[in-house]
Each structure stands twice: as structure tokens, then as C-alpha cells.
Amino acid sequence: MMQEGLDDGPDFLSEEDRGPRAVNVDLEMDATLQVDISDALSERDKVKFTVHTKSTLPNFKQNEFSVVRQHEEFIWLHDSFVENEDYAGYIIPPAPPRPDFDASREKLQKLGEGEGSMTKEEFTKMKQELEAEYLAIFKKTVAMHEVFLCRVAAHPVLRKDLNFHVFLEYNQDLSVRGKNKKEKLEDFFKNVVKSADGVLVAGVKDVDDFFEHEKTFLLEYHNRVKDSSAKCDRMIRSHKNAADDMNRIASSLYMLGTQDSTDLCKFFLKVSELFEKTRKIEARVAADEDLKLADLLKYYLRESQAAKDLLYRRSRSLVDYENANKALDKARAKNRDVLQAENNQQLCCHKFEKISESAKQELVDFKTRRVAAFRKNLVELAELELKHAKGNLQLLQSCLGVLKGNT
Amino acid sequence: SNVSLCVQSEPASLPAVDISTKTNGPKQDSLFDEDTEDLFAEATEEVSLDSPERDVLLSEGPSPAITPITPPISVITPRIGHAHDDMFTHSSFDEIEEEEGGDSFDIHISVSDPEKVGESWNNLERSGTSMSLFRQKDFSVKRRFSDFLGLHSKLASKYLHIGYIVPPAPEKSIVGMTKVKVGKEDQSSNEFVEKRRSALERYLMRTVKHPILLKDPDVLQFLESSELPRAVNTQALSSAGILRMVNKAADAVNKMTIKMNESDAWFEEKQQHFENLDAQLRKLHASVESLVCHRKELSVNTAQFAKSAAMLGNSEDHTALSRALSQLAEVEEKIDQLHQDQANADFYLFSELLGDYVRLITAVKGVFDQRMKTWQKWQDSQMLLQKKREAEAKLQFANKPDKLQQTKDEIKELEGKVQQGERDFEQISKTIRKEVSRFERERVKDFKMIIVKYLESLVQTQQQLIKYWEAFLPEAKAIS
Numbered sequence: 043m044m045q046e047g048l049d050d051g052p053d054f055l056s057e058e059d060r061g062p063r064a065v066n067v068d069l070e071m072d073a074t075l076q077v078d079i080s081d082a083l084s085e086r087d088k089v090k091f092t093v094h095t096k097s098t099l100p101n102f103k104q105n106e107f108s109v110v111r112q113h114e115e116f117i118w119l120h121d122s123f124v125e126n127e128d129y130a131g132y133i134i135p136p137a138p139p140r141p142d143f144d145a146s147r148e149k150l151q152k153l154g155e156g157e158g159s160m161t162k163e164e165f166t167k168m169k170q171e172l173e174a175e176y177l178a179i180f181k182k183t184v185a186m187h188e189v190f191l192c193r194v195a196a197h198p199v200l201r202k203d204l205n206f207h208v209f210l211e212y213n214q215d216l217s218v219r220g221k222n223k224k225e226k227l228e229d230f231f232k233n234v235v236k237s238a239d240g241v242l243v244a245g246v247k248d249v250d251d252f253f254e255h256e257k258t259f260l261l262e263y264h265n266r267v268k269d270s271s272a273k274c275d276r277m278i279r280s281h282k283n284a285a286d287d288m289n290r291i292a293s294s295l296y297m298l299g300t301q302d303s304t305d306l307c308k309f310f311l312k313v314s315e316l317f318e319k320t321r322k323i324e325a326r327v328a329a330d331e332d333l334k335l336a337d338l339l340k341y342y343l344r345e346s347q348a349a350k351d352l353l354y355r356r357s358r359s360l361v362d363y364e365n366a367n368k369a370l371d372k373a374r375a376k377n378r379d380v381l382q383a384e385n386n387q388q389l390c391c392h393k394f395e396k397i398s399e400s401a402k403q404e405l406v407d408f409k410t411r412r413v414a415a416f417r418k419n420l421v422e423l424a425e426l427e428l429k430h431a432k433g434n435l436q437l438l439q440s441c442l443g444v445l446k447g448n449t
Numbered sequence: 450s451n452v453s454l455c456v457q458s459e460p461a462s463l464p465a466v467d468i469s470t471k472t473n474g475p476k477q478d479s480l481f482d483e484d485t486e487d488l489f490a491e492a493t494e495e496v497s498l499d500s501p502e503r504d505v506l507l508s509e510g511p512s513p514a515i516t517p518i519t520p521p522i523s524v525i526t527p528r529i530g531h532a533h534d535d536m537f538t539h540s541s542f543d544e545i546e547e548e549e550g551g552d553s554f555d556i557h558i559s560v561s562d563p564e565k566v567g568e569s570w571n572n573l574e575r576s577g578t579s580m581s582l583f584r585q586k587d588f589s590v591k592r593r594f595s596d597f598l599g600l601h602s603k604l605a606s607k608y609l610h611i612g613y614i615v616p617p618a619p620e621k622s623i624v625g626m627t628k629v630k631v632g633k634e635d636q637s638s639n640e641f642v643e644k645r646r647s648a649l650e651r652y653l654m655r656t657v658k659h660p661i662l663l664k665d666p667d668v669l670q671f672l673e674s675s676e677l678p679r680a681v682n683t684q685a686l687s688s689a690g691i692l693r694m695v696n697k698a699a700d701a702v703n704k705m706t707i708k709m710n711e712s713d714a715w716f717e718e719k720q721q722h723f724e725n726l727d728a729q730l731r732k733l734h735a736s737v738e739s740l741v742c743h744r745k746e747l748s749v750n751t752a753q754f755a756k757s758a759a760m761l762g763n764s765e766d767h768t769a770l771s772r773a774l775s776q777l778a779e780v781e782e783k784i785d786q787l788h789q790d791q792a793n794a795d796f797y798l799f800s801e802l803l804g805d806y807v808r809l810i811t812a813v814k815g816v817f818d819q820r821m822k823t824w825q826k827w828q829d830s831q832m833l834l835q836k837k838r839e840a841e842a843k844l845q846f847a848n849k850p851d852k853l854q855q856t857k858d859e860i861k862e863l864e865g866k867v868q869q870g871e872r873d874f875e876q877i878s879k880t881i882r883k884e885v886s887r888f889e890r891e892r893v894k895d896f897k898m899i900i901v902k903y904l905e906s907l908v909q910t911q912q913q914l915i916k917y918w919e920a921f922l923p924e925a926k927a928i929s
Contacts, residue, residue: 432915
């Protein structure tokens with residue numbers, strides 16, 4: 043279908059999108075390991091990402107290299123982190139969402155079917171817009187996959203993960219087929235159990251004030267972010283609809299202008315031109331709000347879930363620790379398998395303490411990242427809104443000047 | 450000479466409602482025979498065939514509903530049926546034009562203070578004018594919606610058939626009215642009342658801007674009389690109903706005999722122009738209505754997002770970020786109000802302008818059709834005369850002196866009719882040319898003025914947006 047390079051359509055996304063795309067996360071990129079997605083290709087139903095690595099670490103054969111990866115391979119990597127017991131105490135960077143061009147493709151198809159019912163100009167215009175929309179979605183999915191890799195590369199422990207290195211370096215297909223039905227079902231049940239446990243665990247008050255506070259905070263925050271994200275999306279959709287209407291109004295005014303025999307023809311043509319330009323600005327406003335606000339909220343929806351998962355893992359290890367204590371008491375009482383029980387208890391205790399320690403740091407980091415990301419995006423949002431409003435205002439005022447001068 | 454304002458002195462003077470398709474001439478008996486029953490029923494929801502206002506429109510002799518007014522200074526020649534009145538000549542038309550030159554157009558009408566009286570709403574209508582046409586400078590009267598419709602139906606019946614473009618009155622809206630009657634005090638019924646108020650105001654202003662209509666006694670009475678006669682205060686025909694009747698009559702004409710030989714390319718060209726304009730305006734209107742709808746949605750969704758952002762701010766445990774999120778929520782709340790205001794401007798300025806002109810063009814098309822009807826009538830008289838002449842020729846050889854004399858008399862009468870028919874046709878053609886050029890001038894003025902106003906509303910919105918975001922930016926930067 044469409045094959046895209048990355049640098050098409052400079053009009054559509056803001057300039058901030060070039061360069062490091064870590065818009066939602068404030069990351070320190072250091073020279074020892076730098077990862078980015080240097081290219082991407084959209085084919086029929088899959089996207090191929092070119093993952094480019096620059097590293098001074100000795101584990102890699104070269105200092106700079108690239109491989110091609112697909113979405114499933116990112117998921118494989120993410121899941122391998124989640125399943126790794128050693129990483130139980132870290133917030134696992136959330137997996138990027140699946141590239142979803144279905145809606146956009148459907149619209150392009152509908153446009154093709156409706157070609158007969160509109161003028162050539164209208165058709166060309168709409169086609170250009172839908173293509174731009176497609177491109178925007180494409181750029182977004184690239185950004186989200188890149189952010190995932192950057193987060194991993196920035197994490198002091200995860201960056202050393204072997205699977206990660208394989209992912210970066212192995213230049214053949216990793217052959218991670220998508221999960222089959224059985225595995226998907228297993229996952230489903232795992233999640234059901236987890237959430238049931240989650241409820242259980244959430245009910246038990248934690249001795250540690252810090253974690254108690256974090257638990258309360260995260261549970262509420264996650265729900266609120268979910269709600270805000272959904273409402274933000276709806277708001278932006280209305281904005282896009284209004285911009286589409288302006289497009290049609292511009293076309294109609296143009297027709298009126300070319301057909302009118304009175305003084306109004308020049309008038310209509312000028313106003314049509316205005317609507318054409320102002321609509322472009324409105325579309326940019328919607329796109330920027332999407333990037334700076336909607337994407338931000340979506341990202342922190344996923345991150346807060348990852349943080350909740352961490353808390354859950356800690357709670358589970360606490361439950362294990364408490365069970366091990368009970369087992370030890372029992373063993374001592376019966377004076378049977380005491381050593382084994384002691385060892386187990388030690389293991390559980392150690393595990394719990396290790397998770398608690400790293401979790402604390404992770405949660406503090408999470409807060410720091412979150413505050414920085416919100417700050418950056420809210421500032422940029424306000425600046426862009428101002429830029430567009432001022433641009434719009436200037437357009438309107440200059441048009442009014444011309445129209446009033448003629449009247 | 451006679452200046453009584455008897456409008457319907459003879460049924461023949463109401464060809465607008467003369468929808469006989471079976472005969473060639475105006476009917477002398479009741480206008481509302483079986484053929485026409487359906488049209489009337491279609492035109493309004495409430496009027497039955499025996500209701501009083503029908504009689505008002507049809508009665509012979511001075512109608513009780515239309516009281517004669519002795520105008521203060523100038524002699525106003527009313528537009529009355531042309532069947533018998535020889536004042537209806539070029540000179541009387543010119544007289545009125547002279548009067549126009551004397552008094553510059555200076556009248557402002559506002560419709561306000563809708564209040565519920567019993568089952569319906571009254572609007573207060575305030576007029577301010579310095580024109581000598583009126584007794585006072587400032588005056589206000591109470592009118593019901595049906596009064597407006599009644600005014601339009603009177604004007605339409607007097608002026609449409611002689612080529613004047615009579616502005617249509619606002620439509621009745623069953624849904625809206627029901628809500629209001631039931632006493633539902635919610636936003637949509639408030640919006641309905643405001644929509645109607647605004648529409649009535651625009652309707653009156655358009656009507657008085659017309660130099661002929663302004664001087665019509667019914668219009669003056671409507672504006673000035675503290676109380677309109679009872680008979681009018683009943684449910685009346687809707688404008689759409691009248692126009693539909695008029696246009697249906699025209700359709701009947703078209704389906705009839707020969708298509709008119711258009712000797713004047715101007716008319717053909719203009720008709721085509723209005724067809725195109727109609728199509729374009731409808732399309733634009735639809736797009737603007739869609740914009741209004743989406744802007745209202747945007748307002749609602751922004752408000753919801755604002756609330757959600759406030760909740761998010763509440764749950765955020767970093768103090769500075771929490772504050773900034775609350776500020777964001779406040780900004781979005783202000784912006785939602787901005788969108789609401791803009792949607793109103795979209796509607797009341799842009800959308801209603803287009804809607805008004807779509808309706809006005811229906812009236813314009815109506816007068817073109819009336820001209821066709823007039824031509825047809827003239828042709829019919831000519832054909833009848835021809836037949837009579839043939840009959841006369843035959844009777845010359847049959848020894849029937851009485852019949853011959855009768856036929857000669859009829860011929861004389863028909864010759865008069867033919868001449869009148871030709872004069873009528875020329876007159877309506879002349880009137881339409883004047884009306885169309887006036888209409889186009891007004892159209893240009895209207896569109897320019899209102900679209901400029903609309904753009905100014907857009908300017909205001911952007912200026913407010915800038916203010917809000919400029920206030921927010923330091924708050925966002927203050928997060929640390």
C-alpha cells in the first residue's frame with residue numbers, strides 16, 4: 043500500500059517532532075548507549091522499524107549498527123522483562139501500542155468509493171488530508187516505539203539485559219511469533235487473577251507509609267488519567283470535525299464567488315480563501331493538542347499501570363514473605379524441615395526487601411519523570427496554542443482590512 | 450379619489466389565490482371550491498375551511514380586519530386589485546417613488562421581551578424612527594407570533610401577484626412551540642424563543658426596508674396600533690403555506706399549455722441565476738449548520754475535559770503540577786464558554802443569513818412564476834377574443850340579431866380584457882426588474898455587512914484565546 047519515508051509532509055507535525063522524540067519522557071541520553079528509530083516502512087498490514095544503535099559498550103560487536111524489527115518483537119522484549127523475576131522491583135517501561143491504521147485506511151477507502159459524488163478539487167483536497175492523517179498516525183507509532191527503547195536504554199539495570207542486546211543487534215528475524223490462542227487465553231486468566239489479587243492486596247493497609255501513600259495515589263491517579271485521556275480525545279475529535287466543516291464552507295464560498303455576478307464575487311472569494319487558511323490552522327491546533335496533551339495522558343495512563351503492576355508485585359512478595367514466616371513458625375512448632383523453612387523465609391525476606399528498595403527509587407523517579415514531562419508538554423501546548431491563535435488572528439484581521447476597504 | 454384600503458373588493462383581484470386550472474379566466478364565484486380545498490389544508494395546521502380568517506381574506510367589501518388609516522401627511526396609494534382600478538397606472542407608481550425621495554429611510558425595529566400570555570408568546574416590538582410616515586418617534590406594541598404570520602399573508606396576497614418580492618415570515622415550528630407551550634424552561638426552549646425573536650426582528654426589518662411595503666397600511670397598523678383587530682388574532686396561514694400555494698399555482702401554470710415565449714432574455718438569465726444561487730446557498734447553509742453543531746459539541750466536550758482535568762489535578766500529589774493542572778482546567782472551562790459563544794455567532798449571523806436568503810429566493814422565484822401566470826392570463830383572453838370573433842363572423846350569416854349583438858358586446862368586453870392583460874404583463878415585468886435589482890443590491894449589502902460582523906466575532910474569539918493561554922503559560926512554566 044503506502045510506503046513512507048519519515049521526512050514527508052513537513053506541514054503536518056510540529057517541528058519539535060524531529061530529532062529525539064522522547065516527548066513524553068525526560069531522558070538523559072548518554073554516549074554509552076544511544077538507541078533511536080532511524081527509519082520506518084509501512085506495508086500492507088505491518089510496520090517495519092529500523093532500530094539504530096550507537097554504543098561504546100564492549101558487549102556489542104560494532105559501535106554502530108541497525109536492525110529491522112516489527113511490533114511483535116517489541117512486545118516480546120517487553121514481556122520478557124515482565125516475566126523476569128529479577129526485574130520485579132522495577133517499573134517496566136510500558137509496551138508501545140499496536141500500530142493501528144485501520145480507521146485511516148477505512149476512511150481512504152470510503153473516499154475512493156465516494157469519488158464520483160464530489161468535484162475533482164474536493165476529492166483531491168480530502169485525499170491530501172487523509173494522507174496527512176495517515177502520515178501523522180504513522181509518525182506517532184514510530185515515536186511510541188522509540189520512546190520504549192529509549193526508556194530501556196536509559197534504565198541502569200534494564201539496559202544491560204541480554205534480550206535487549208539481542209533485540210538491538212541480532213540482524214535476523216527473532217522469530218517471535220505472535221501468541222497463539224492458548225497463550226492468549228493463559229494471559230487473559232493471568233490478568234484476571236492479578237486484578238482479583240490486586241483488589242485483595244489493595245485492601246490491606248501497608249505498614250510502610252511511603253508505599254501506603256503511593257498505593258492510594260496510584261489507584262486514584264490511574265483512573266483519573268484514564269478519564270482525562272478519553273475526554274481529551276473526544277474534545278480533539280470535535281475540533282477536527284469543526285475544521286472539516288470549515289473546509290466545506292471554503293469550497294462552497296469559492297463556488298459562490300466564481301458564479302456571482304455582483305460585487306459579492308470578490309468578497310466571497312476572499313472569505314473562501316480565509317476559511318481555507320483558517321481551517322489549516324484549526325487542524326494544526328487539533329493535531330498539536332493531540333500530540334502535547336492526548337498523547338501525554340495516554341502515555342501516563344500506561345506508565346501508571348506499570349507502576350501499579352510494580353506495587354502489585356511487591357505486595358505479592360510481601361504475601362509470600364508473610365506466608366514463609368507462618369510456615370517457619372509451623373515448622374519450628376512441629377520441629378520438622380526447619381532449615382528448609384528458614385532458608386525459604388530468608389529468600390522471601392531478601393526478595394521483599396530488594397523489591398521494596400528498588401521500588402521506592404522507581405516510584406520517586408516516576409514522579410520526577412512525570413512532573414518533567416507534564417511541565418514540558420503543558421508549556422509547549424500553551425506556546426503552540428498561542429502561536430496558532432496569533433496566526434489566526436492576523437489572518438482574520440488582514441482579511442477584514444481588505445473586505446472593509448472594499449465596502 | 451378613493452383611498453380606502455379595501456383590498457379584496459372583488460374576488461377577481463386575488464389571482465394569487467385563484468388557482469383554477471380548469472377555466473381560462475378569473476372565477477367570479479367562491480375561490481375555495483373543491484379543487485383548492487387540499488391546498489389550503491396543506492398550508493396550515495389549524496385553519497379549517499370554515500374558519501373566520503378565510504372569510505377575512507375572501508370577503509367582498511371592506512374587510513373588518515384591515516382598518517383604514519388616514520396617513521398623516523402624504524397620500525398613500527395602496528396597492529389594490531387592478532381589475533377595476535385605473536389608479537393602477539405607471540403614474541401612481543411614480544408618485545410613490547417621489548415620496549421615497551422625500552423621506553430618507555430611517556427606521557429601526559427591535560423585537561424583544563418575549564412573554565408568555567396564556568397559550569402563546571407575545572413579543573414586544575419597539576420601533577424608533579424619524580420618518581414622517583409615523584405619528585410618533587418611538588413606540589412599542591405587543592404582538593403575537595400569529596400576528597406576524599397574519600401580516601405576511603396580507604402582504605403576500607396584496608403584492609406577490611403583481612411582482613413584489615414579499616419577505617417571508619419565520620416558519621412555525623411544531624416541536625419548538627410544543628415545548629414552549631408545555632412550559633418547559635430548559636436551555637433548548639430558551640434557545641427556541643431567542644431564535645424566533647431574532648427571526649421576527651429580521652423579518653420586520655426586511656419588510657420595512659421595502660419602500661412600497663413600508664407604506665402599506667397593514668404594515669403601519671401592525672407597527673403602530675396598540676391592538677390589532679380581533680379577527681386577525683387567530684391562527685393564521687404560515688408563510689410557507691402561502692408560498693407553497695403560490696408556487697403550486699405556478700406549477701399548475703407550467704404544466705398547462707405552451708411554455709411562454711420569452712422575448713426578454715433578461716428574465717431567462719435572471720431565473721437561471723436564482724436557480725444557481727439557490728443551490729449554492731443551500732449547500733453552504735448545510736455546511737454552516739454542521740459547523741454550528743460541531744462547535745456546540747466541541748463546547749460540551751471541552752467542558753467535560755475541563756472537569757476531568759480538575760479531578761486529575763486534585764489527585765496529582767506533586768503540588769506545583771497539581772496547581773498547574775487545576776489552572777489548565779480553568780482555562781479549558783473558559784474556552785468552552787468561548788466555543789459556545791462562537792457557535793451562537795455561527796448560527797445567528799452566518800447560518801440564519803443563509804437560511805433567510807434561501808427563503809427569500811423562494812419568494813423571488815414566486816414572482817417570476819406570477820409573471821408567467823399573468824402572461825398566460827393575457828394569452829387566454831386573446832384566445833377567447835379570437836373565438837368570439839370567429840363566432841361573430843358565423844353569426845353574421847345566421848339571422849339572429851340578438852345573439853349577434855350579445856356577441857359584439859362580449860367582444861368589446863374581451864378587447865378590454867386583452868388590453869388590460871397586456872398592460873398587466875408589462876407592468877409586472879417592469880416591477881420585477883425593479884424588484885430584482887433592489888433585491889440584489891440588498892443582498893450585496895446584507896452579505897457584506899453580516900459576514901464582516903461574523904468575521905469580527907471570530908476575531909474576538911481568537912483575542913480571548915490569546916488572553917487565556919497567555920495567562921496559563923507562566924503557570925505551566927512554574928512547575929518545578
